[in-house]
Amino acid sequence: MTQTQLDLAVIPGDGIGPEVTAEALKVLHRALEGSGLEVKETHYSLGAQHWLETGETLSDGTLADIRGRDAILFGAVGAAPGDARIPSGILEREVLLKLRFSLDHCVNLRPSTLYAGVPSPLAAPGTIDFVVVREGTEGPYTGNGGALRVGTPHEIATEVSVNTAYGVERVVRDAFRRATTRRNKVTLVHKHNVLVHAGHLWKRTVEAVAAEFPGVEHDYLHVDAATIFLVTDPSRFDVIVTDNLFGDILTDLAGAVTGGIGLAASGNINLDGTAPSMFEPVHGSAPDIAGQQKADPTAAILSAALLLENIGQAEAAARIQSAVRSDVESRAQAGTRTTAQIGDAIATRL
Amino acid sequence: MTQTQLDLAVIPGDGIGPEVTAEALKVLHRALEGSGLEVKETHYSLGAQHWLETGETLSDGTLADIRGRDAILFGAVGAAPGDARIPSGILEREVLLKLRFSLDHCVNLRPSTLYAGVPSPLAAPGTIDFVVVREGTEGPYTGNGGALRVGTPHEIATEVSVNTAYGVERVVRDAFRRATTRRNKVTLVHKHNVLVHAGHLWKRTVEAVAAEFPGVEHDYLHVDAATIFLVTDPSRFDVIVTDNLFGDILTDLAGAVTGGIGLAASGNINLDGTAPSMFEPVHGSAPDIAGQQKADPTAAILSAALLLENIGQAEAAARIQSAVRSDVESRAQAGTRTTAQIGDAIATRL
Ligand SMILES: CC(C)[C@H](C(=O)O)[C@@H](O)C(=O)O
Ligand SMILES: CC(C)[C@H](C(=O)O)[C@@H](O)C(=O)O
Numbered sequence: 001m002t003q004t005q006l007d008l009a010v011i012p013g014d015g016i017g018p019e020v021t022a023e024a025l026k027v028l029h030r031a032l033e034g035s036g037l038e039v040k041e042t043h044y045s046l047g048a049q050h051w052l053e054t055g056e057t058l059s060d061g062t063l064a065d066i067r068g069r070d071a072i073l074f075g076a077v078g079a080a081p082g083d084a085r086i087p088s089g090i091l092e093r094e095v096l097l098k099l100r101f102s103l104d105h106c107v108n109l110r111p112s113t114l115y116a117g118v119p120s121p122l123a124a125p126g127t128i129d130f131v132v133v134r135e136g137t138e139g140p141y142t143g144n145g146g147a148l149r150v151g152t153p154h155e156i157a158t159e160v161s162v163n164t165a166y167g168v169e170r171v172v173r174d175a176f177r178r179a180t181t182r183r184n185k186v187t188l189v190h191k192h193n194v195l196v197h198a199g200h201l202w203k204r205t206v207e208a209v210a211a212e213f214p215g216v217e218h219d220y221l222h223v224d225a226a227t228i229f230l231v232t233d234p235s236r237f238d239v240i241v242t243d244n245l246f247g248d249i250l251t252d253l254a255g256a257v258t259g260g261i262g263l264a265a266s267g268n269i270n271l272d273g274t275a276p277s278m279f280e281p282v283h284g285s286a287p288d289i290a291g292q293q294k295a296d297p298t299a300a301i302l303s304a305a306l307l308l309e310n311i312g313q314a315e316a317a318a319r320i321q322s323a324v325r326s327d328v329e330s331r332a333q334a335g336t337r338t339t340a341q342i343g344d345a346i347a348t349r350l
Numbered sequence: 351m352t353q354t355q356l357d358l359a360v361i362p363g364d365g366i367g368p369e370v371t372a373e374a375l376k377v378l379h380r381a382l383e384g385s386g387l388e389v390k391e392t393h394y395s396l397g398a399q400h401w402l403e404t405g406e407t408l409s410d411g412t413l414a415d416i417r418g419r420d421a422i423l424f425g426a427v428g429a430a431p432g433d434a435r436i437p438s439g440i441l442e443r444e445v446l447l448k449l450r451f452s453l454d455h456c457v458n459l460r461p462s463t464l465y466a467g468v469p470s471p472l473a474a475p476g477t478i479d480f481v482v483v484r485e486g487t488e489g490p491y492t493g494n495g496g497a498l499r500v501g502t503p504h505e506i507a508t509e510v511s512v513n514t515a516y517g518v519e520r521v522v523r524d525a526f527r528r529a530t531t532r533r534n535k536v537t538l539v540h541k542h543n544v545l546v547h548a549g550h551l552w553k554r555t556v557e558a559v560a561a562e563f564p565g566v567e568h569d570y571l572h573v574d575a576a577t578i579f580l581v582t583d584p585s586r587f588d589v590i591v592t593d594n595l596f597g598d599i600l601t602d603l604a605g606a607v608t609g610g611i612g613l614a615a616s617g618n619i620n621l622d623g624t625a626p627s628m629f630e631p632v633h634g635s636a637p638d639i640a641g642q643q644k645a646d647p648t649a650a651i652l653s654a655a656l657l658l659e660n661i662g663q664a665e666a667a668a669r670i671q672s673a674v675r676s677d678v679e680s681r682a683q684a685g686t687r688t689t690a691q692i693g694d695a696i697a698t699r700l
Contacts, residue, residue, distance in 0.1 A: 089543035097544070121581045123473040140511070145547040151554070155515035157547035161490070165505035191595070193439035194447070197495040197507035204501070224602035231471045231581060231606050245541070249599060252574035256581045
């Protein structure tokens with residue numbers, strides 16, 4: 001049966017989220033013209049404004065509603081730093097992380113490509129084209145910490161990284177599977193000389209899964225060494241598989257070396273189809289430039305392409321990716337453009 | 351009373367450790383000539399070879415002996431990757447980390463300087479001159495993890511980051527104190543939007559200690575954002591204060607952007623004088639180039655300078671630092687040199 005409708009949840013969010021999401025939707029619609037796939041959008045107002053108006057971050061009802069959709073396009077959430085009305089981090093945890101955990105987004109997929117014509121902060125970046133398969137529902141992100149005697153000289157605060165065979169294996173297998181469609185190389189990044197229990201679970205899992213993929217080579221780097229290679233030899237990477245926190249760090253750095261997180265897209269993937277996957281730019285809500293049409297919508301547009309790829313619209317996804325590539329390659333000549341002008345330019349190139 | 355003897359523990363270790371330590375000692379002796387301070391060296395053979403011969407990593411007796419010295423000069427430990435005779439990570443944990451924890455090396459001090467003439471992988475590095483004050487005895491390095499049902503599909507592995515008010519406060523205060531001798535700026539790096547308990551302890555401690563240092567400004571970065579700034583705007587940093595694991599990651603990256611960890615020195619500081627501090631290059635044992643006189647001893651030599659600074663020999667330390675600076679600045683003309691030739695050249699410039 002061919003799907004005739006894409007039932008899309010849209011969460012524009014805070015700051016520059018609404019602006020970049022508008023361009024992503026513009027391009028997504030244009031890319032699907034003539035495909036026979038009709039897009040139905042349901043917009044959810046979540047984030048700082050919603051919290052201020054209702055005192056709610058993400059209610060059970062809203063979550064259940066979102067759960068029934070086919071896919072989620074997400075902008076960004078996060079209050080302005082120092083906005084005393086909004087408890088620090090609450091939107092990130094109770095909207096973004098709650099969605100990732102509740103919808104079992106076990107793979108946080110983050111491709112890194114250095115496009116021709118994009119200035120990298122590296123003097124000799126070479127070819128950069130890798131993807132980070134970041135675990136999305138475990139590690140130090142589980143909220144399993146605690147504190148005692150808070151505010152006293154005897155305070156003790158803990159954070160617990162939780163890692164399961166089930167959680168690690170599905171992510172590692174996904175990384176190897178993706179490597180077979182790329183350059184057949186997986187690099188595990190961890191810190192198993194110090195984090196022995198979690199590290200050895202990851203390492204043993206990679207060894208075991210590697211046996212199922214004889215055509216894929218694999219190696220290992222400690223996270224500290226991996227950051228060195230990201231600036232001295234990023235071409236060495238094809239697929240990086242790593243835990244939730246290391247993946248957070250490496251993908252921001254990867255975004256920087258490929259010319260800034262204005263271009264970095266991501267997918268939060270539910271692998272077994274029990275809930276919709278969610279696609280979002282790696283960048284945050286950037287409150288300082290919000291509402292001024294200064295934000296680069298490219299990461300959001302590329303996230304829409306990942307969304308289409310994930311629902312089986314590979315051809316439309318590829319057209320967006322190549323439209324972005326040619327737009328990006330001509331940016332030096334294009335001068336300063338508004339958020340909408342960049343969206344229009346990419347839509348026109350489709 | 352002026353100290354007339356420096357009772358030095360020397361742990362050359364594995365791989366390139368002995369070669370670079372020999373040069374550090376050569377330069378240290380030369381720098382102290384005429385100072386009236388006599389150096390007494392006790393060498394400890396710890397590391398892979400010692401483990402293979404004795405089955406011991408670091409015995410209680412050896413540790414007690416080291417504890418009685420004034421300071422420790424450390425090379426590097428670590429077996430060749432894939433050497434099946436040595437359990438992975440055992441030397442790092444049972445020698446290096448055991449020394450840091452047993453001797454209460456609460457501050458892991460790691461300066462980052464980009465010297466003129468040193469090629470950075472960054473296209474426009476600007477002026478780089480900051481120091482990372484990395485916590486050294488807490489965080490995810492405490493070995494407080496565990497595992498259940500290992501090797502089964504139901505395995506669960508945890509790692510616990512432990513943070514105490516006592517441990518965080520002394521490190522944060524040290525960072526502010528150091529900032530007053532530099533450019534009066536402290537940046538806290540953490541991830542308090544996710545690691546709320548530990549993150550808020552760090553953040554509250556910085557706010558409290560900052561009140562004691564009205565002349566020092568301070569700001570905050572999430573660790574992912576900090577890696578971006580390290581490649582796009584490293585000049586923004588003066589003193590970075592951070593936890594054990596984030597410090598590990600940031601200082602390798604910092605080493606890379608300042609031209610490689612061949613130049614990165616570090617001090618593991620015992621702040622209250624209850625045990626000797628330990629000085630070591632940030633790089634590892636590099637077994638692939640060991641014994642070939644190919645290693646750059648500069649990081650070890652700069653670590654010896656940090657050692658002298660720490661025992662009140664600021665003048666000798668400064669002379670080493672400026673000898674290194676002028677040697678490094680003329681490296682492009684110097685051609686390829688052996689480890690000993692670099693040590694000689696720096697000693698000659700003193
Ligand atoms: C906002 C924050 C919780 C989030 C994360 O740490 O995962 C962000 O940094 C990201 O990488 O998507
Ligand atoms: C060898 C390892 C245990 C150590 C660490 O993680 O601290 C090293 O990477 C360092 O930075 O000194």
